[in-house]
Amino acid sequence: MKSLDLVDVATKFKNVSVVSLPDGENQKSLETLQRVHDVCGEVKLGRDGLIVGLGGGATTDLAGFAAATWLRGVEWKAIPTTVAGMVDAAIGGKTGINTRHGKNLVGSFYSPSGVIVDVRFLETLSTRDINAGLAEVVKCGFIVDPSILSDLEKSLHVTAALIHKAVSVKAKVVSADFKESYGREVLNYGHTLGHAIEKNEKYALRHGEAVSIGMVFAAELSGLVSGLKPKIIDQHRDILTSLDLPITYRTTEFDSLLKLMSGDKKVQKGKLRFVTLKGLGRTSRAENVPLRHLTKAYERISS
Numbered sequence: 001m002k003s004l005d006l007v008d009v010a011t012k013f014k015n016v017s018v019v020s021l022p023d024g025e026n027q028k029s030l031e032t033l034q035r036v037h038d039v040c041g042e043v044k045l046g047r048d049g050l051i052v053g054l055g056g057g058a059t060t061d062l063a064g065f066a067a068a069t070w071l072r073g074v075e076w077k078a079i080p081t082t083v084a085g086m087v088d089a090a091i092g093g094k095t096g097i098n099t100r101h102g103k104n105l106v107g108s109f110y111s112p113s114g115v116i117v118d119v120r121f122l123e124t125l126s127t128r129d130i131n132a133g134l135a136e137v138v139k140c141g142f143i144v145d146p147s148i149l150s151d152l153e154k155s156l157h158v159t160a161a162l163i164h165k166a167v168s169v170k171a172k173v174v175s176a177d178f179k180e181s182y183g184r185e186v187l188n189y190g191h192t193l194g195h196a197i198e199k200n201e202k203y204a205l206r207h208g209e210a211v212s213i214g215m216v217f218a219a220e221l222s223g224l225v226s227g228l229k230p231k232i233i234d235q236h237r238d239i240l241t242s243l244d245l246p247i248t249y250r251t252t253e254f255d256s257l258l259k260l261m262s263g264d265k266k267v268q269k270g271k272l273r274f275v276t277l278k279g280l281g282r283t284s285r286a287e288n289v290p291l292r293h294l295t296k297a298y299e300r301i302s303s
């Protein structure tokens, strides 16, 4: 099959205006949002109009927020072109942009009317971005559907069936809890430390790479507070290493990470919470984890 070219695909639609956006996180800005809204104004996009986000997670986040805010909401569709976009960003209705105070601080819960996934887009994606996106797929395997792990243990090739399984996990969790209270929290497995590492690295690491380290930490913590078996902790290391994802972090950074974790926007009432695992596909929550457990789990992932 021929790989799909983004601009080629976009221009095949009739009566469309194509807005090309800056690469990566830079496009999730007020300035770019304004550019999209300017085009909506120029073409007089009405309530019956449609905005399509064609690109990685950054593009679908921006497109969704542009749709949520133009005329107080017009229809939008997502055509994600990265693994992270397909299994994570385009699913679940979160849209938004960054501000100078942090990532995703301005946004809205605004679901697309459809998400179109075609794995042929991935033929041009870098191995680094594929593997970073697969970290979220691995997470779906540990928290809900362990058959994803067996699939990846057999082959690391990204198939439509694999993406479908991961999308089903996120869709199932999100449809039970759209606005992120208790149920949706399981999707944060590995993310408490992961977000802190991303910030500590000033976003030089891909989200999935930081989450990979965060998942091994969460697994170690799960061994200490939720009785997770060592075999499953090892399975985290094996599968993430096979994807060339990082699983350790610098020993010296523990204090900085603790501070960053306490400042995360998902911290509730000042309490640090972790999603933990009791077994494959069986999650739990840990609150007020004693510092000695955090220290021990961190020692086991430090390099």
Ligand SMILES: NC(=O)c1ccc[n+]([C@@H]2O[C@H](COP(=O)([O-])OP(=O)(O)OC[C@H]3O[C@@H](n4cnc5c(N)ncnc54)[C@H](O)[C@@H]3O)[C@@H](O)[C@H]2O)c1
Binding pocket: 023, 024, 025, 028, 055, 056, 057, 058, 059, 061, 081, 082, 083, 084, 085, 088, 089, 090, 091, 092, 093, 094, 095, 103, 104, 121, 122, 123, 124, 125, 126, 129, 207
């Ligand atoms: N809304 C949500 O629930 C949610 C969830 C997870 C992540 N996100 C957001 O998603 C973004 C990360 O997504 P991402 O990892 O897709 O990053 P990205 O959108 O920055 O894309 C990564 C890189 O791949 C390039 N690219 C995209 N498609 C390509 C293709 N088919 N071939 C070659 N190159 C291609 C992009 O230009 C970019 O350089 C972040 O902004 C994050 O906040 C949102």
